[in-house]
Amino acid sequence: MHWRTSSLRGKNPNSLSACWQLVLKGEMEAQSSGAVEEILDRENKRIADSLASKVTRLKSLALDIDRDAEDQNRYLDGMDSDFMSVTGLLTGSVKRFSTMTRSGRDNRKLLCGMALGLVVLFFILSYLLSRART
Numbered sequence: 001m002h003w004r005t006s007s008l009r010g011k012n013p014n015s016l017s018a019c020w021q022l023v024l025k026g027e028m029e030a031q032s033s034g035a036v037e038e039i040l041d042r043e044n045k046r047i048a049d050s051l052a053s054k055v056t057r058l059k060s061l062a063l064d065i066d067r068d069a070e071d072q073n074r075y076l077d078g079m080d081s082d083f084m085s086v087t088g089l090l091t092g093s094v095k096r097f098s099t100m101t102r103s104g105r106d107n108r109k110l111l112c113g114m115a116l117g118l119v120v121l122f123f124i125l126s127y128l129l130s131r132a133r134t
Helices: 002-007 013-103 105-133
Strands: none
Touching: 013 105
């Protein structure tokens, strides 16, 4: 600021005060723009921190979804193998049942007796279970 005052010596005092007003106004604008920049910088940092926390939460959520999907895939793979084994058992049973029904009259009587026995057993068990609940 010394260079400005030395160049203004010997000038009109009114113009000198106008010059000082311009200098002071420039300094105030510089200070206010610095304050504005500081405020904007703090706001940007706050928003960046908020964004970082949201990204962290989303990453955590994505990892949880990934783990859950892997668990469900393992569960479904286990169910698939269980169904395959049940399919094998049912196929074998159907083949034996078909062979037994085609083999002759004596096997048919045995088959009807077994079917009737299973129906009676089903009704007895359902009756006992209904009595046990009450």
